[in-house]
Amino acid sequence: MFNKLRRALRWVKAPQMITQEILDRGLDTTSIWLPGYGETVITGNSDLIKQVVNNRSCVGGLGMKAMKNVLGENALICAEGDIHKRHRSQLMVFFNGPRLQENEEAFKQIIDKHLNSQVGKEPFNAFTLFKSITLENIIYLTFGEMDASERDQLMELCLVFTDSFRNPLRLILKLTHWDLGELTAWGRYKKCHAQGRAFVRRKIDDIRVQNQPDSSMLNQLVLDDSENALSGDEIVDEVISTLLIGSDTIAASLAWLMSELSQRQDILDALHAEMSAGNSTKENALFLRVITENLRLNPVAPHLTRVCKHATVVGDYAMKEGGCIMPSALLAHRSNANYASPNEFNPDRYLEFQPERYQYFPFGFGTRRCLGGNLAERELQLVLAALLNYDMEFEQSRPSEPKRHAIILIPCDGPMMRLKKAKAI
Numbered sequence: 001m002f003n004k005l006r007r008a009l010r011w012v013k014a015p016q017m018i019t020q021e022i023l024d025r026g027l028d029t030t031s032i033w034l035p036g037y038g039e040t041v042i043t044g045n046s047d048l049i050k051q052v053v054n055n056r057s058c059v060g061g062l063g064m065k066a067m068k069n070v071l072g073e074n075a076l077i078c079a080e081g082d083i084h085k086r087h088r089s090q091l092m093v094f095f096n097g098p099r100l101q102e103n104e105e106a107f108k109q110i111i112d113k114h115l116n117s118q119v120g121k122e123p124f125n126a127f128t129l130f131k132s133i134t135l136e137n138i139i140y141l142t143f144g145e146m147d148a149s150e151r152d153q154l155m156e157l158c159l160v161f162t163d164s165f166r167n168p169l170r171l172i173l174k175l176t177h178w179d180l181g182e183l184t185a186w187g188r189y190k191k192c193h194a195q196g197r198a199f200v201r202r203k204i205d206d207i208r209v210q211n212q213p214d215s216s217m218l219n220q221l222v223l224d225d226s227e228n229a230l231s232g233d234e235i236v237d238e239v240i241s242t243l244l245i246g247s248d249t250i251a252a253s254l255a256w257l258m259s260e261l262s263q264r265q266d267i268l269d270a271l272h273a274e275m276s277a278g279n280s281t282k283e284n285a286l287f288l289r290v291i292t293e294n295l296r297l298n299p300v301a302p303h304l305t306r307v308c309k310h311a312t313v314v315g316d317y318a319m320k321e322g323g324c325i326m327p328s329a330l331l332a333h334r335s336n337a338n339y340a341s342p343n344e345f346n347p348d349r350y351l352e353f354q355p356e357r358y359q360y361f362p363f364g365f366g367t368r369r370c371l372g373g374n375l376a377e378r379e380l381q382l383v384l385a386a387l388l389n390y391d392m393e394f395e396q397s398r399p400s401e402p403k404r405h406a407i408i409l410i411p412c413d414g415p416m417m418r419l420k421k422a423k424a425i
Helices: 002-013 017-026 047-053 061-071 081-095 099-117 126-143 148-163 184-209 217-223 232-262 265-276 287-296 347-351 373-387
Strands: 029-034 038-043 304-308 313-314 317-319 324-327 390-394 402-405 408-411 416-422
Touching: 002 017, 017 029, 017 038, 017 061, 038 047, 047 265, 047 313, 047 324, 047 390, 061 232, 061 304, 081 099, 081 217, 081 232, 081 373, 099 126, 099 373, 126 148, 126 217, 126 232, 126 313, 126 408, 148 232, 184 217, 184 232, 217 232, 232 265, 232 287, 232 373, 232 408, 287 347, 287 373, 324 416
Parallel strands: 038 324
Antiparallel strands: 029 038, 304 324, 313 317, 390 416, 402 408
């Protein structure tokens, strides 16, 4: 039992180490005992992943039970069945196509404001800066225009809130749930949780009193009078989920991109040249291939989680009711069976190769695909394009090591970087 527990703790804290050991043995699937889930199958095998995704007994919401304490009972990521379908249909319009385009100019202004504030300054932590950018963008998408002091208050709440769960064990081990106020992480979380929900409820009440429609997500959800409209409690849970999950994941992807470019001056120079020539938006441009390769090599969510609501068979595995199986992007994206030289950052691989659906899934699959996937990809493009207007200098001489930050993986060192005078384009 001790060895099981030790291996489980290694998976929770450093899943990349376990997956690399699996791959080094020439495997793409293993089983591991995990607290809260029991014996769990972890796989990067594309055929097995396809079976999992298409098996109706393997459901996603049940696998996110640890997040209910943080996000709320009604959060989309924790929901299943008709509730999940209704919530997704109400929310997805705000994260796709026309709505993203409507907000793009505001996003650009926020990005430029934060980047300009760092020009000529001391080295900064890329993840920390990008989290401020992505959080402010999501606040704008959710609430629209806000008073600066009110926005800053909400940002500070969100930062303290997520900081309470840097250690993922706090999500799954109830023995860490000691509420001693500011003295414990759980106490700080409970305080911020209450303040955050109260903030959103005040905003909901204001919208109902004013009854003035605008294009923000919260306004439209509150004033929706359709049959599928979300309740007040449901809206609060979805807003909290959007603020907490969206900003961290996009910021982590951006930080990983900086980590990769810090080691590849040749690619960074080619990106500057492509941008100068006005070719960065062309089909299969290096600009786009770099983002795709970063999402492949550095998936911030190391795995999806599926729990079997009935006994079922997946490949060679007879799964019991309640059994858990995790399609792992870390395994699939670094598998020799799926990619040549999989541990190499090589955007040119996509000049003559396109991965199959179950070989590349940084945002998941189908109806459980990350709701903010399109937002993430567009924000990666906007921030990278803005950064290419500057000279970037990096403090590190070696690739970043990953570390857990709640349920995602971030570079352990930021990385640390500087922005210098604007490039002439």
